[in-house]
Structures are given as structure tokens and as C-alpha cells.
Amino acid sequence: MKKIEAIVRTSKFEDVKTALKQAGIDFFSYWEASGIGNEQLGEMHHSYRGTVYDTQYISRIFISIVLKDANVIKTIECIEKAAFTGEIGDGMIFSYDIEESVRIRNGARGEASTSGPGDSL
């Protein structure tokens, strides 16, 4: 199992959610986040669709998804594509190994407890 964390523009979150759902990934946590990107420490102002922004204050959503190994690559590619604008500050995607996962309702452990496309609940 792996965990994918993605930090995306709030303006791209609906696109990311739709793309994930189409890929059968309809289970994840998310919350509003603030952050600083490497470009943002030096030059704080960038234009996006003709408007100049202080990129430190671009609103962002932090997404966290635990997946079976088989679903990791397509999920990363799905987020990458849906969150892309090509402008500075599009965000980042990270992946981590996950040691254990427990589905509280039925006591399932490991990959058997993590959801996947087409799984019946």
C-alpha cells in the first residue's frame, strides 16, 4: 500500500475530484492548506490568467489517499493531469509506503481493507 499526498490549487480541486472519480478513486481525505513553494520565497508575485497574485496566498487543497500498490501510478497521473495549468505554483504530489491499514467496520487489514476501483462496499 502507498499513500499519495497532493497539494493542488483550490481552483483545480473540482477537476481533480472528477478525474479521480472517473478513475474509480472515490475515497480520500482533503483539507484546506497554506504553504510556500520554492519559487515563492524569492519572487512572491506571479501572474495567473492575467492577474498578478502573491503566490504564497493562492488557496490550496491538501489531498491524502491510501491506495493498493496497483492503483498508485494511474492515480498520480490522474491528479497530475487534472491539476496542471503550467503556471508557477501548480503544486506537488508525494508518495509514501504504508505499513498498515485497518477498516474499522469489519477488521480487514492491509490491502484487503483499502478501497479500489469497482470494489463493493
Ligand SMILES: Nc1ncnc2c1ncn2[C@@H]1O[C@H](COP(=O)(O)OP(=O)(O)OP(=O)(O)O)[C@@H](O)[C@H]1O
Ligand atoms: N517540497 C515540498 N514539500 C512540501 N510541500 C511543498 C513542497 N513544495 C511545494 N509544496 C507545497 O505546494 C505548494 C505549491 O508549491 P509549488 O512548488 O507548486 O509552487 P512554486 O515552488 O512557487 O512553483 P513551481 O514549483 O511550480 O515552480 C506550496 O504552497 C506548498 O504548500
Ligand SMILES: [Mg+2]
Ligand atoms: Mg515548487
